Amino acid sequence: MKPFVVAIDGPAASGKGTIARNLARHFDWPYLDTGLVYRAVARNLVKKQLDQNPRNAVREAKDLSIEDLQQEGLRTPEISQTASVVASIPEVRETLIEFQRNFARKGEGAILDGRDIGTVICPDADIKFFVTASQEVRANRRYQELMSQGEGVTYQEVFDTLVERDLRDSTRKNAPLVQSEEAILIDTSNLNVKQSTELVIAKVELGLRDT
Ligand code: DC
Numbered sequence: 001m002k003p004f005v006v007a008i009d010g011p012a013a014s015g016k017g018t019i020a021r022n023l024a025r026h027f028d029w030p031y032l033d034t035g036l037v038y039r040a041v042a043r044n045l046v047k048k049q050l051d052q053n054p055r056n057a058v059r060e061a062k063d064l065s066i067e068d069l070q071q072e073g074l075r076t077p078e079i080s081q082t083a084s085v086v087a088s089i090p091e092v093r094e095t096l097i098e099f100q101r102n103f104a105r106k107g108e109g110a111i112l113d114g115r116d117i118g119t120v121i122c123p124d125a126d127i128k129f130f131v132t133a134s135q136e137v138r139a140n141r142r143y144q145e146l147m148s149q150g151e152g153v154t155y156q157e158v159f160d161t162l163v164e165r166d167l168r169d170s171t172r173k174n175a176p177l178v179q180s181e182e183a184i185l186i187d188t189s190n191l192n193v194k195q196s197t198e199l200v201i202a203k204v205e206l207g208l209r210d211t
Contacts, residue, residue, distance in 0.1 A: 003125075004029075004109040004211065006204060007117035010131035011166050011177060012080075013138035013145075015188040015196055019131060021112040022197040023204065027111075032103045034114030034121070037096055039075070040068040042082035052082060054089045061095040077146070077153065077161065084165045087115075090174040097121060116175035116210070118183050127201060127207040130179040133189040138162060 006023065010016040017033055024031035041060045042052075050056040073079065086092055093116075100121045104110045112121065120126035139159040146153050159186075170177045179185065184203055188196045 001182050003104065003107050004126045004208060005104050005122050006109070006111045007122050007125035007128045007183075008111065008113040008131060008200075009038070009115055009117050009119070009129070009130075009177065009179070009183065010113075011115075011138065011169065012162055013142040014131045014133050015141075015191075015193070016113045016129075018193055019025060019129075019186070019188075019196050019200050020111050022138070023194070023200055024111050026197075027204070028101070029109035029111055030107050030209055031111040032100065032113075033069075034100055034117065036069040036111055037064065037099065038083040038087040038092075039079050040064060040071065041092065041096075042079050042086045042210055043071060043074055044068065045086070046079065046082060048210070052085055054091055057086050057089050057092045058095055061092045064096070064099060075149075077151065081161070088168055090170040093174050115169055115177040119178060120175045123180075126211060127204055128180055128183040129186055129203070130183040131186045131188060131196075133187060135159070135163060135166065137189045161172040179193040 008016045008020050020031050020033070041057060041064060044060045045056060100112065104112055104122050112133055114121070116181055139155065139162045142162060143153065143158040145157045146158065186196060186199060
């Protein structure tokens with residue numbers, strides 16, 4: 001049986017990852033955070049002290065394994081920046097398509113979140129969401145997260161980096177972050193985790209009933 005695929009796209013710190021994880025727990029379906037795919041490529045480049053040029057990045061993308069996504073240090077500010085650069089290289093994106101699609105072929109259901117899941121990776125997904133929030137709310141969430149991890153950053157630095165990343169993610173030529181026409185918009189600026197999760201679960205349950 002073809003798995004019921006849930007595609008969740010949205011910018012950094014929109015809450016999509018938390019929603020996706022809760023959804024995965026609720027339905028007991030596997031979940032792939034595709035940001036980790038780009039982060040792991042970035043981390044492998046940094047670890048090996050390789051230049052972030054397309055050739056090196058493609059080689060690391062080809063060698064990527066699912067275990068690489070579980071390594072430490074994928075969420076540091078340095079790796080966030082490098083991942084955004086790596087993700088803007090068209091050949092890297094091309095190389096990583098199958099890795100992500102393979103995940104969407106397994107099990108009864110599959111949840112993938114990222115920037116281009118509904119548009120490029122799984123255009124035939126059974127249900128698509130676009131999760132977002134204002135830049136101020138998202139920067140504040142990321143700031144609180146980094147503070148709790150003991151990272152010495154200011155709110156302004158986090159805000160500026162987020163604006164820069166948003167711009168790079170949404171203006172790159174290849175698979176930019178855009179809301180696909182069929183995607184259900186979820187603005188989490190004024191919603192807590194429980195409210196956002198319940199909203200998405202209800203939509204998926206409706207979608208499951210229709211299939
Ligand atoms: O969601 P995240 O912050 O972990 O993503 C890390 C970087 O990877 C981010 O700059 C956007 C990019 N990305 C992407 O281009 N496409 C995806 N499907 C997921 C992430």
